[in-house]
Amino acid sequence: MSTPTITTETRPDSSASGDALTQRRSRPGEVAFRLAMQACLLIAFGVLAALLTWVLVKGWNRLDSRLWTEMPTGLASRLDGAGVQSALVGTLWIISLVALICLPIGILSAIYLEEYADNTRWYNRLLELNIQNLAGVPSIIFGILGLGIIARALGLGFTVITAAIVLSLLVLPVVIIATREAIRAVPQSIRHASYALGATKWQTVSRQVLPSAVPGIATGSILALSRAIGEAAPLIVLGAVTFITFNPDGLDSGYTALPIQIYTFITRSQSEYTELAAGAIVLLLAIVLAMNSIAIFVRNRFEKRW
Amino acid sequence: MNPTDTTIRPGVSIAGVGTPSTGAPRSDAADPVMELSGVSVYYGAYEAVRDTSMPIQEKQITAMIGPSGCGKSTILRSLNRMNDLIPGARVSGAVTYHGQDLYAKDVDPIEVRRRIGMVFQKPNPFPKSIYDNVAYGPRVTGMKVSSMDDLVERALRDAALWDEVKDKLKTSGLALSGGQQQRLCIARTIAVRPEIILMDEPCSALDPIATAKIEDLMSELSNDYTIVIVTHNMQQAARVSHYTAFFTAEVDEQQERHGRLVEFSQTGKLFTNPADKRTEDYITGRFG
Ligand SMILES: Nc1ncnc2c1ncn2[C@@H]1O[C@H](COP(=O)(O)OP(=O)(O)OP(=O)(O)O)[C@@H](O)[C@H]1O
Ligand SMILES: [Mg+2]
Numbered sequence A: 001m002s003t004p005t006i007t008t009e010t011r012p013d014s015s016a017s018g019d020a021l022t023q024r025r026s027r028p029g030e031v032a033f034r035l036a037m038q039a040c041l042l043i044a045f046g047v048l049a050a051l052l053t054w055v056l057v058k059g060w061n062r063l064d065s066r067l068w069t070e071m072p073t074g075l076a077s078r079l080d081g082a083g084v085q086s087a088l089v090g091t092l093w094i095i096s097l098v099a100l101i102c103l104p105i106g107i108l109s110a111i112y113l114e115e116y117a118d119n120t121r122w123y124n125r126l127l128e129l130n131i132q133n134l135a136g137v138p139s140i141i142f143g144i145l146g147l148g149i150i151a152r153a154l155g156l157g158f159t160v161i162t163a164a165i166v167l168s169l170l171v172l173p174v175v176i177i178a179t180r181e182a183i184r185a186v187p188q189s190i191r192h193a194s195y196a197l198g199a200t201k202w203q204t205v206s207r208q209v210l211p212s213a214v215p216g217i218a219t220g221s222i223l224a225l226s227r228a229i230g231e232a233a234p235l236i237v238l239g240a241v242t243f244i245t246f247n248p249d250g251l252d253s254g255y256t257a258l259p260i261q262i263y264t265f266i267t268r269s270q271s272e273y274t275e276l277a278a279g280a281i282v283l284l285l286a287i288v289l290a291m292n293s294i295a296i297f298v299r300n301r302f303e304k305r306w
Numbered sequence B: 001m002n003p004t005d006t007t008i009r010p011g012v013s014i015a016g017v018g019t020p021s022t023g024a025p026r027s028d029a030a031d032p033v034m035e036l037s038g039v040s041v042y043y044g045a046y047e048a049v050r051d052t053s054m055p056i057q058e059k060q061i062t063a064m065i066g067p068s069g070c071g072k073s074t075i076l077r078s079l080n081r082m083n084d085l086i087p088g089a090r091v092s093g094a095v096t097y098h099g100q101d102l103y104a105k106d107v108d109p110i111e112v113r114r115r116i117g118m119v120f121q122k123p124n125p126f127p128k129s130i131y132d133n134v135a136y137g138p139r140v141t142g143m144k145v146s147s148m149d150d151l152v153e154r155a156l157r158d159a160a161l162w163d164e165v166k167d168k169l170k171t172s173g174l175a176l177s178g179g180q181q182q183r184l185c186i187a188r189t190i191a192v193r194p195e196i197i198l199m200d201e202p203c204s205a206l207d208p209i210a211t212a213k214i215e216d217l218m219s220e221l222s223n224d225y226t227i228v229i230v231t232h233n234m235q236q237a238a239r240v241s242h243y244t245a246f247f248t249a250e251v252d253e254q255q256e257r258h259g260r261l262v263e264f265s266q267t268g269k270l271f272t273n274p275a276d277k278r279t280e281d282y283i284t285g286r287f288g
Helices: A004-009 A028-062 A076-081 A085-116 A120-134 A137-151 A162-183 A188-196 A201-230 A258-266 A271-302 B074-079 B109-115 B130-140 B148-158 B178-190 B208-221 B234-240 B267-272 B276-281
Strands: B034-043 B046-056 B063-064 B089-097 B117-118 B196-200 B227-229 B243-251 B256-266
Touching: A028 A271, A028 B109, A076 A271, A085 A120, A085 A162, A085 A201, A085 A258, A085 A271, A120 A162, A137 A162, A162 A201, A188 A201, A188 B117, A188 B178, A201 A258, A201 A271, A201 B130, A258 A271, A271 B196, A271 B243, B034 B074, B046 B089, B046 B243, B063 B074, B063 B234, B074 B196, B074 B227, B074 B256, B089 B243, B117 B178, B130 B148, B130 B178, B148 B178, B178 B208, B208 B227, B227 B234, B227 B276, B234 B267, B243 B267, B256 B267, B256 B276, B267 B276
Parallel strands: B046 B256, B063 B227, B063 B243, B117 B196, B196 B227
Antiparallel strands: B034 B046, B034 B089, B243 B256
C-alpha cells in the first residue's frame, strides 16, 4: 500500500514543473550535433554530385559505342572517330592480373598472420608493423620502385605484367588489412567448437573461419581493386604515357590504361579532348560500380549472423 | 535428513540409492578412464590451479563445483587439451587417459579431442544448417558412415532434439532457441562418438525446463558416455552426478589466488557428509 504514496511524494508534480510527457524538450547539444553531421554528409555528397554532373554533361556527346570500339588518337582532326579502346582493354588486363596476383597473396598472408603466426614473436610483429606502414606509402614511390626493380633489374620492361605487379604490391596491404579484420570478426567460440570436435587447424580455418569471413574479404578486395584501377601515378613512370593504337595481347605487351589516357587527354587544350576524357571517366566509374556490385552480391550471398 | 534425497530425479542414482539402470557409482577400486595427478595449470607465470589429483570414472558423471574463478573451467579444458588454444597456457603434472599421458610429446591434441568432446557454456552452433552442424564432426574426422542422414538423426534423437527439428534440418542452427541450440551442440558432440564428454556449465544460459531436459539427457547419456560437468548449481550436481569435486580459491603468501581441489568423493557423501569444513560451508551456503 505504501508504494504508490511514496511515488507521488518523490516525483515532482509533472504538470506544474512543465515536465509533462507530452511536452518535448529541446536539447541543443543533440540538435547541433545532428546538424553538423548532416552538413558533413551534404558536403561530401555535394562534391561527388557536382563531379558526376560535370563529367556527365561534358562527356554526354561521347557516351556511345565509339568509346570502346575506337582507338585513341593524337590528332585533334581525327578525334571525332576516336575512342579509348586500347586503354579500356589495358585496364581490364591489368585489373584482372592484379586480382590474380594480389588476392591470393593478400588473403593467404592475412590468414597466416591472423590464424597461424605467433604474435608474441618479434618478427611477426615487425611484419605487421611494416604492412600497416606500407599502406601509407605514396603510390609514386611504388612506381619508382617498380621501375628500378621490376622493369629494369628484372628486365620485364614497360609491360602489362610490370604494371600489374606494381599495382598488386601497392594494394596488397589493403587486402591484407581488410582480410585480417574480417577473420578477426569471426567469433572465437566458433573456432573452439570446431577444435573440440577434433577438427584440424586447416579444417577449422577453411570450413568455418573463411566462409564466415567471405563478406568482409570480398568488400576489402573490391575496395583494393577499385583503388588499383584508378591509380595513374605509378603507371606514369612505368611507361604508359603515350597514345597506343593497339590492344595489349599478352603479359609482355605495351599498354596504356584508362586513368593514364584520361590524364593525357585532359592535358590537351582542345575541348574535344576534354569531352572524350569525360566520356572515359564515366566508363571508368561504370567499371568501378560494376565491381562494387559484385562485392555487394557476394556479401549478401554469404552474410552470416551470430 | 539427507538433503539430496528430496532432489533425486527418478532414474538417476547418487550415492548408490538410485535404480540400477543408470548404475550406482563404481567402487573406487575400478580403473578410472582418466586420472589427474598433481596437475597445475598456468596462464603465463600465473598458476591458476595448483596440484589437483582426482580420477574420472568410466560411464559416470563427475561434477566440478566451486566459487567463480577457482579454476573449474581451467581444469576441464586441461582434460582435452583445449588449453593448448590459449596462448601462454601450460599444464604440469600428469593427465592420463587409459593410462596414457595426454601431454606426452607424441600425443596429437586433435586425436585427443576426437575422443574427448566438449560442450561449452554458451551455446555456439556453427552458422550452418542444423544438419551440417551435426554432420560437421563426422565429416572432419573422416568417420566411416554408411548413412550420414541416419547418423544425424540418431545424434539428434540422443540429444532429445529430433522431434523439435526433424522438419527443419536445413534451417540455420542459429535460428533455434538457446536451449535447443545447447542440445544441438550436445548432438554435434555425440555425433563423433567420443568416449568422454566435457560440459562447461551447459545449463547456465537456460531456463529450468530446458535445464531439466539437459539433465535428463546427461543421465541418459551416462549409460554410454563418461561425462564431466562444471556447474554453479549445487542442486544440479547433487541431482545428476555420481562423483563431485569441490574446488575453491586460496590466497597464498604473495596475495595470489590459486584454485585448489578441496574434496573429491561420491556425490552423496560430499553433499551429506563432507570431510572438509570448507566444503560444508560452501554447500550449505555459508561460503564467504
Ligand atoms: N585465458 C586466460 N588467461 C589468463 N588467465 C585466465 C584465463 N582463463 C582463466 N584465467 C584465470 O584462471 C583462474 C581460473 O579461471 P576459470 O575460468 O578456470 O575459473 P572458473 O572456476 O571456471 O570460474 P567460473 O565459475 O566463473 O567460470 C581465474 O583467476 C582466471 O582469471
Ligand atoms: Mg568457468
